[in-house]
Amino acid sequence: MSSLAANASALQPEQWTSSSNEAVELFVTDDQGAIKFSPVFTYPIFGEAETIYGYKGLEIFLCFDHFTFYPFFNVKYEEKLNDPEIVDLKSTIEKFLPESAIFKDESKWGDAIAKEKENYRIPGELVDSFEQAVDDEVTSFDIYKLNLKDAGGLELHKRLQILVLLFIEAGSYIDASDELWDVYVLYKSTPGQDDPSIVGFTTVYNYWKYPGAAKFDKDEREVRLKISQFIILPIFQGRGIGGQFYSHLFEKWHKNDKVIEIVVEDPNESFDDLRDRSDLVRLSESLKLSDISTKITPEWIQNTRKSLKLEKRQFARLLELVLLYQSKNKLGSDSKKDIRLFIKKRIFEKNKEGLSALDENTKKDKLQTAYTSLEEDYFRILGDLKLVVKRQGADEENGSAKKIKV
Incomplete structure (x- = not known):
């Protein structure tokens, strides 16, 4: 690198600074070609700032075979600063990959995949x-x-x-x-x-x-x-x-x-949503939704939760989601006020120490704000979800409660 470029780097460091989230490109390859996607985080590898300094036109390729997940990685750039403080990307990345990972030599990687697949199970x-x-x-x-x-x-x-x-x-x-x-x-x-x-x-x-x-x-x-x-x-x-x-x-x-x-x-929000919806469907297949109301007893909650093998926090969320689902689809006997008070009671118990120190009006405002936010999130989760409803009557008496979608 020329001294002119070195001087320019000191004056314009942004030209030599790359976002590691943008520089890293992930690929999964199969017989049809390669599908590209990007990481969400790179700070565990490149630091909290998620930036890489010292390279211009930087690209980091991390590729995997779709079946064996055999890894390959390569680093390309237009220019690199001649500075001993600049991080060596090859040694940095290979710390997080198995020893089998192949660097730079793509044909060697292809041969390694083909050889491994001869007897791979x-x-x-x-x-x-x-x-x-x-x-x-x-x-x-x-x-x-x-x-x-x-x-x-x-x-x-x-x-x-x-x-x-x-x-x-x-x-x-x-x-x-x-x-x-x-x-x-x-x-x-x-x-x-x-x-x-x-x-x-x-x-x-x-x-x-x-x-x-x-x-x-x-x-x-x-x-x-x-x-x-x-x-x-x-x-x-x-x-x-x-x-x-x-x-x-x-x-x-x-x-x-x-x-x-x-x-x-x-869990992060996306997994929480996946989990809530999946658990709701399974709960509706295991129980009669009509058994769930604001009048359920602590004993029923404890026994049912244990039989479903769910943790307390998650089961409480599911019960509240079911109550709002019933209200939304006009299935239950509880009024909107019944459901609101039922959910507020849990919120209060969870935050009892902090709320108890507030005057009555402030306490009510805080509870209403928390409830409104939670209700909005619950309806977002429910979306257009359809739960299984077991219809009571003759079918159930015969041991084959009929399931209908609502």
Whole structure:
């Protein structure tokens, strides 16, 4: 680099500063070509400012095979400052990738994928399958549970985990040597394509819970499952696939007698929405919505929540969503005022310490503001959602309550 350029960099640093979110370009490649998408976050790799200084015309390519997720990365730029303080991008990026990742040599990467696929098998156990309409075509999906003790399962996890940093705020790598971690990977089968494509994955931690002396003496174990990370690749989002992935895993865990509760660790808004809608549909299929009213007892709430294996916060949200759904569709007997007071009571209990210090009028204003905001968000979540309503009557007496959509 010329001394003229060096002097220009000191006077115009913005010309040598790149947004790392814009510089990083992600690709998933298959037989048809490559699909490009962008990261949401890059600060775990490049720092809080998410900027890279010292390069002009910077492009960082991070590519994965759609089936094996074999990684390749490359760095291109027009000019680089001749300064020892400028970060070396190759060494910076490869810290977050498995040793198998190939740098710069694209033909070597293609050969490595072809060689690996000669004997490649998905390194895990098939635990569930489902079908989902995608682009007006019924598509098959398979859920595999990785074996992290197996070299192949551990390697696939290492290839996937960089997505946690790029798409989950404050995301971090799990300790794969901890046997209490489970990793589930979702695959999509495409007509005309030999190998399925990775759609996303989730990590789940098994918190063992002491079941009491009697059960412990009988060697009976109880576990509380916590979903820690949940990723659907951007190219597959917005099609209901994530909801199906979550729901099928939840159903599988719900049938396991050892699992007593299923929770989520610090969900973001998009996952909260996915979870709420999926849980609402499952709840409407498990219960009669007519059983849910503002008059339900604490005992009913406790017993029902435990039977559904939902955490307290989530079950409270679902009950309030159902009450507003009933009001919206003129299904329940509760008035709008009944529902408002029911929800306000929970809000007050949750914020009792802070609200108790306020005078009566301020307290009422605060509660009304909180309720109005929550109601607005609940109606946004409900949208055009259709829940299953079990009609009471002759059909139910015959043990086959009829389900109708409303």
